[in-house]
Amino acid sequence: MGEPSDGRRGERTAAACRPVPDAAWQVAGRRARDSGVAVRRLRTAETSEAAELLAGIWSPGRGRVPIEASLLIALLHSDNYVAGAFDGRLLVGVCVGFSTVPAGSGLHSHITGVRDTHLGRGLGAALKLHQRAWALGNGMTTITWTYDPLVARNAYFNLHRLGARAVEYVPDFYGRMGDALNDGQASDRMVTRWELPVWPRALPDLPVGPPALELGMAREPVRITVPAEAMTCRVAVPDDIAALRLRDPGLAHDWRLATREVLIDLTRNGWHIDGFDRSGFYRLGRS
Numbered sequence: 598m599g600e601p602s603d604g605r606r607g608e609r610t611a612a613a614c615r616p617v618p619d620a621a622w623q624v625a626g627r628r629a630r631d632s633g634v635a636v637r638r639l640r641t642a643e644t645s646e647a648a649e650l651l652a653g654i655w656s657p658g659r660g661r662v663p664i665e666a667s668l669l670i671a672l673l674h675s676d677n678y679v680a681g682a683f684d685g686r687l688l689v690g691v692c693v694g695f696s697t698v699p700a701g702s703g704l705h706s707h708i709t710g711v712r713d714t715h716l717g718r719g720l721g722a723a724l725k726l727h728q729r730a731w732a733l734g735n736g737m738t739t740i741t742w743t744y745d746p747l748v749a750r751n752a753y754f755n756l757h758r759l760g761a762r763a764v765e766y767v768p769d770f771y772g773r774m775g776d777a778l779n780d781g782q783a784s785d786r787m788v789t790r791w792e793l794p795v796w797p798r799a800l801p802d803l804p805v806g807p808p809a810l811e812l813g814m815a816r817e818p819v820r821i822t823v824p825a826e827a828m829t830c831r832v833a834v835p836d837d838i839a840a841l842r843l844r845d846p847g848l849a850h851d852w853r854l855a856t857r858e859v860l861i862d863l864t865r866n867g868w869h870i871d872g873f874d875r876s877g878f879y880r881l882g883r884s
Contacts, residue, residue, distance in 0.1 A: 617794055621730035628726045632719040634682040634689060636727040644669040647681060647691045654710040664693060664708055678704060678731055682720050689715040692724040704732045706742035725759060733793050740793060743770060743786035747838040747856060752873040760798040761791040763870040766860045785857055801871050803880055806830040810859045817848060818855035831878040832859055
């Protein structure tokens with residue numbers, strides 16, 4: 598019961614589950630219309646354009662492609678998720694994912710990108726909600742993906758707007774990366790899990806706890822010992838890590854190491870990440 602126009606895997610999903618994917622398609626369709634685009638799975642002939650769009654986002658001027666058209670074709674052929682957002686006939690967004698183990702139980706969303714001329718129009722949400730509907734229609738209940746934990750806007754989008762859960766901080770997840778967005782820095786990633794059947798999920802209304810990592814007077818990272826009796830705390834990140842990398846690579850590196858140390862230390866000692874505040878910090882709670 599995949600996407601109504603071209604899904605091919607729907608036979609395995611029980612008819613009793615139909616209301617959930619049907620509702621998900623309605624939500625996804627409304628969001629796409631509100632963003633002024635149509636979202637659908639790509640055709641083989643469109644994979645080169647999709648690869649070029651992603652190359653323009655990740656490595657402008659370098660000729661490096663984060664995912665080859667040939668791999669997109671293989672993913673389409675094996676009935677994985679390769680979709681695009683179209684403004685008329687122009688491809689303006691791409692989202693790619695593949696099944697996780699055990700086969701068909703969930704989807705790992707590998708890459709999502711939006712053309713810079715169409716940022717700020719809600720295309721990221723339109724693509725993710727289409728991906729959610731497709732996954733539900735194919736009997737999947739979770740989507741996982743990774744993001745750079747220092748990118749505040751992505752943290753807010755993933756954890757607050759989508760309601761995904763941060764489940765693990767992994768240092769240098771991809772190893773050395775040579776694209777323009779990641780060159781010269783460690784590829785630390787936050788692994789997130791999106792539970793699909795209920796959306797939007799109710800987010801905990803937690804008080805703002807004491808800081809475990811805060812911005813100092815010179816916008817440097819300052820670690821602070823959390824009181825033993827505290828049940829919530831917060832971990833700050835820079836307002837715009839991309840701009841900071843260009844302006845002061847050393848300070849950006851300090852933030853990478855400090856955030857890595859604090860979040861790993863806290864989550865290994867009974868704390869869990871409950872969300873991200875628009876003001877620029879992770880909210881953590883303790884059981």
